[in-house]
Amino acid sequence: LIVKLDYPQPVQALILQLKRLPGIGAKSAERMAIWLLQQAPSAIEEFGNSALLVAREIHSCPVCGFFATHEGCVICEAPDRDISVLCVVEQPLDILPIERTGIYHGHYHSLGGRLSPLDNIGPDDLRIAELQTRVSHGSIAELILALGSDVAGEATANYLIELLQLHPLRITKLAQGLPVGGGLTTADSLTLHRALENRGSVAPSARLP
């Protein structure tokens, strides 16, 4: 008399869909689904429709790789951005943090990942040909490589530096050093190594009160 009881099929399907999300395990997916089930049907529909709307309305901008609507790309079509600076990031997710610093007003180019031979991700899997095309148009004076500071990010940066060396542009990389507010005791030794290596002269104005 062992009864194999489970959630009704639509609930199981929802749990499965939630479980596919990054960082969500079976237990979290179940808890999330049950929570959703306890909302009003209109609220559950709003949840589902928000995904459908994104599927219909959002696509990757063919130029920069950020998310665009049918009305266009907020980055590429902004009239007041500096077209002489191009910031290369690994993924569209990296664009907003840079934007939030308020210091950068150039354009972006998302590669859609980084070189990773172990995962079979080579130059052809990234938006590198598109980057070459943009660079060869000649209007870019500086290319900022804002890639991860781990091995794969460094490898991707080095590949791009070599690939683009013949173009007449300045290639820069984000600085590495102590995070602001971080003490010496909490910094790992490689970060501290870079902070020493990249140390800068203190301007007189910063030395005087």
Added chain:
Amino acid sequence: LIVKLDYPQPVQALILQLKRLPGIGAKSAERMAIWLLQQAPSAIEEFGNSALLVAREIHSCPVCGFFATHEGCVICEAPDRDISVLCVVEQPLDILPIERTGIYHGHYHSLGGRLSPLDNIGPDDLRIAELQTRVSHGSIAELILALGSDVAGEATANYLIELLQLHPLRITKLAQGLPVGGGLTTADSLTLHRALENRGSVAPSARLP
């Protein structure tokens, strides 16, 4: 020249919806949304549709409180379940773990929460009147209170015990004691207290090899 850049509106709406899920913060919601955006449109649609299907197809069973489809409730309509035993749980989420033990074949009654005066949750906010109706039909011989072993769960259990005391049925509670596989050193002192209090005689068969 500070450009206020953000995700396109549909993406922002999706992030907001994901952020409402239990245990999901702003960063996780953003990561989940971006991950979804990188799937094929058909996969994103499947995700959204799974929620819409649940909104349309699933409702709370008016008898037991578990999730039912328009075809009915898999628990209440199962022909081979023991109608003389009723297991009271706080929420529908608690039913499957009990079911997975394979030891229980009776019916269930989800209260939809527990008494919590601080959160303004009283008897009228739970499915207690429905429980009384089921009990008064007279076919139930044992009522198992499978409620949480914390203060609110105990308070809810005590309330039900007093409420139903005049009915001719046996009321039981889940045993408290050491979790299986748990050592004495890791058990908290209250659990150990209950394990001692509820200690049982060892049957001869269990003592001999």
